[in-house]
Amino acid sequence: MIKTIIFDFGDVFINLDKENAIKNIFNLLQIEKLSEEILAVNNLYEQGLVSTDEFITFYLENFPKLSRQNLIDAWNSILLDLPEHRLKFLKNLKATTNYKLILLSNTNELHIDWIKENISIYNAFKNCFDAFYLSHEINLRKPNANIFEFVLSKNNLNASECLFIDDTSEHILSAKSLGIHTWNLNPKHEDVTDLSKVKPDLF
Incomplete structure (x- = not known):
């Protein structure tokens, strides 16, 4: 489960x-x-x-x-926007389910500084998570297995009870190798808000 x-x-x-x-x-x-x-x-x-x-x-x-x-x-210039509908989805997920929500991102200080200055809903977004891990702050990065092991250990999680959602297949394979359930989201055809359709057993 x-x-x-x-x-x-x-x-x-x-x-x-x-x-x-x-x-x-x-x-x-x-x-x-x-x-x-x-x-x-x-x-x-x-x-x-x-x-x-x-x-x-x-x-x-x-x-x-x-x-x-x-x-x-x-x-x-890689950074675009954070759509409101995804924040709404996240807020609803937090309010209506008991899932622990964690963010795990490969990122860097320049990108986060830009996001803080230009994405007005960033703080509201960040506040939806129970834990928020940025690679440059924890000195680990995907797809290395030790970043997943860090998250599991830090939060006392069982891999088999976790779902990891990422758009990069290399990251997905690394998580899978540890027994974590995964969804390799394709941003060209899918949206994170499709979670209930892709994983209906979660709801």
Whole structure:
């Protein structure tokens, strides 16, 4: 029996424009693909293992024509909106069920700062959760199994009693390997508000 629902954030609640963001970064840096070094620094930043200043300095040192603000704007261009209907769904889920609700997101300080400034319903959204984990704050990231083990341990959860919802198949496979139930949501065709249709046994 499911007792806890663990949600991803990006493309589950907040809409993302991944293709446009990649295009913006490529155009800004005048590159055709991200190097192993860039990917490694991005991952470290997402885990909070390098600071925002260190992250920005890395780019400015490697791309001297780059300005700090242009980099930040391109980096944040992945972020779109958090639709009201998803907040309404979440509030209703909290009010009408006994599920423990947890958010587990790979994110970084620049993105969260942008969200806090530009998404007016962010605080109301965050308040719906019993626990709220951002990768850069806990120094762990999906799909590594230890981030799921951290959530299970921190909240005294049994994997078999948890449902994890994420749009990235790699993250889903990692959760499944620990015995967590999953829904690999496809943001092009599905919405998190379809939960009762996808998992009718939950209601």
